[in-house]
Structures are given as C-alpha cells and as structure tokens.
Amino acid sequence: MARTLYLHIGMPKTGSTSIQESFDAHRAELSAAGINYLDFGPSHSKVFLALFSPKKMKLRARVTKHLGADTAMTDYSLDDLEQAFKTQLTLPNAGITIASGEMLFRFSKTQCRDLHRFLSPHFDTIRVVAYLREPLSLANSRAQQNVKGARGTLGEMADLAAIHAGRSPLVPHYREHVETWASVFGQDAMILREFDRKQFVGGDLLVDFCHVVGVPDTLHAALAGIWTKTARNAETILILDSYLRRSREGHRPAFAPLRDRLEDVPGSHFSLPEPVLRAVMQAVEADVAWLRAETGHPFFAGADPAKVAGAAAWSDETRAALAGILGSPVAPIDRADPVAAQAAIDRLTDQLAAVVGPSRRAGGKYDRGRLGPALERIANLVRFALRRLKRAVRR
Incomplete structure (x- = not known):
C-alpha cells in the first residue's frame, strides 16, 4: 500500500485551529476511511517543536500526556516522544497520514532537513500544505492578536520605518518561509492555497482542506x-490598546479582566489606518510577485487598502453595552477630531479599568511581566555573578 503524508504547516492566522479541532474530533471516522490524523491532540506543533527545535524543548504537560505520563511531569525523555511519534507515523492500514502544526511555517532550513530525514523513510510521498493569507487581512488580524495578547501596541506595530524594513509583525514574509520548505521537500511537494472563502472548495475552509x-x-x-x-471589534481593540499604551509590562493588573469583560461588546470591523495598510502592501510587493511567478496563481489580486481601511463607529449599541459595564452613560466619540477622540477613549478606558478592577489571580502574567519579581531578582543575581566571574577570568 502506497503511503502519503500531508504535512499542514499553517501559515498562522489561516484557520489552522479550525482544521485541527475538526480533524481531531472526527479521528475515528477518518481512521475507518484509511486516514490517520496523528493522535497527539488537535495541534501537533508542540510535538514537532519538541523533537526538531535546535534547543530541545522541555516536555510540557500537553506533550507528556500523549505518552501516558502524569501531566505534572515535564522531564519525560525525548526518546519516548520520538518513539511514540514513529508509532503514530506507521499505523497499519493508513494510506494517508495527516499532521498539522501552524508553528511549522517558520521552521528553519536545518529544522526542515531534520524533519525530512525523520519522515521520508516512512512514506512514499510527502506533500506540504500551506494556506497563505492576503497581507492586508493578515496585518489586521495580527494587530488584533498582538493587542489581545499584550504583545505590542498599535503604534509600535504601525511604525512605518519598521514596516518598510520588514521588521514589523504586520509584514508577512511569504517567500522566505515557502522557499525554505520548497528547498528541502521539493517544489513539487508544495501545495499553496490562498486563504480566501471565495476560493475555497465549497466556500468552506474545512471542505477545501478535505479536498x-x-x-x-x-x-x-x-x-x-x-x-x-x-x-475582536475595533472599539474593544482601541480600548485595550489605550490601556497597554499607557501602562508598562509587569504593571498591568486590570488587563486580563478588562479584556474578558469586553469579550461580548458589539462593535465595528477593525482595520489599521489606510497609510499603514499601503505601507504593508509596498513591503510585500516583491514577495507577492515571486509567489505569482512561481505558482502561476494571481495571489491576492483583489487586495486594496482603500477598500479594507475603516474607523471604529462607536455606535449607540456599542456605547450602550459599555454603559452596562460602567453603570453610567458613555458619551459619543467625536471621530472628526482624532486628538479629542483619543482623549475620550483614554478616559473611557480608565473608567472601565477601575470598574473591572485588578486580576484576582495574584501575580498574573500581565501583572508580573515575563518574569515574576522573585525570578527577576534571581536573574539579576546570576547576571551579576557572571560579570564577576568574567572579570576574574580576565585577571
């Protein structure tokens, strides 16, 4: 029986979680049809990273649980994980095997080579599947994601110099990542799909992937x-961004409660300003031209910053929902005056943060930053000791 592996590598922000949750939930039906969706939970990213990262990951609970280990144990051997992985790859009666991990999209050439050496003995054919999201839609989605995760403000991400240099998280690097995979697995192995509902088979991402x-x-x-x-909608993103912009990492006790309370507030479609979107399009112009030349497909032909860009509406419905949280009316936002509008949003944010209060979880990650105070002190002591040691060695 010929054996084929479909390796779904993302890219991020292209519905990978939806694919993974659906295939994980229907693993039994797929197996009966001779299709093996690897039994390592919905997403296989962590398993791939554990085995093929240059710095071998410490095995976390979400990995060890697939080895029959106590989830509190995080020091399980990578050899055990590798053996479990091989067992999953070689299940009998599976003509098709599917693995999915959106974190694979950014694998280096070395990681791809190691992965190819590991996989190739078990399959007659390996195909690499990647969905590519249109750059304007991706920029807007990443901006929302980073604000929701307190990983950056809109102003930081929209820095035009960083965008033009390709250093902003808003700028996708299609060619770099696709070319890396193609150089190892072969151009013929690549299946590149545009992440566009109008182009999906049946108008549905899951049906398209099944196809x-x-x-x-x-x-x-x-x-x-x-x-x-x-x-998220534009209004909640602007409120969260206002909180982030005027606080600093390690001192954001109200961020998580504020984000949670705004979850169901209705609002308008979020978009970055048109000049930012135009800068993103200019930054990816060469990559898009390369994609079109390599595949013969007119990737992202309809992308137009003027059609995508828009401003928060601050409708009566949105303000009524916010008033329900505050217990007092929310005045209209004067969108004609950007300075006055931002000042009003900042005042509203402060009022909301005061109402929701700090997180009940002492030392939550937004309150403590990347390291808690105790760990920060330990890290400083270690750095001090290393400096003393270096000076002693030089003497």
Missing part, C-alpha cells in the same frame, strides 16, 4: 463548518 488531503466526499459534511476563533 486537498483526499478525505472522501462522504465525510466532508461532518468535518465542515467549524470556526473556533472570532475577531
């Missing part, structure tokens, strides 16, 4: 239609 990886038509309806993540 790509050879899932029988009879299973398409069962697997289709799952969408696990929804975007």
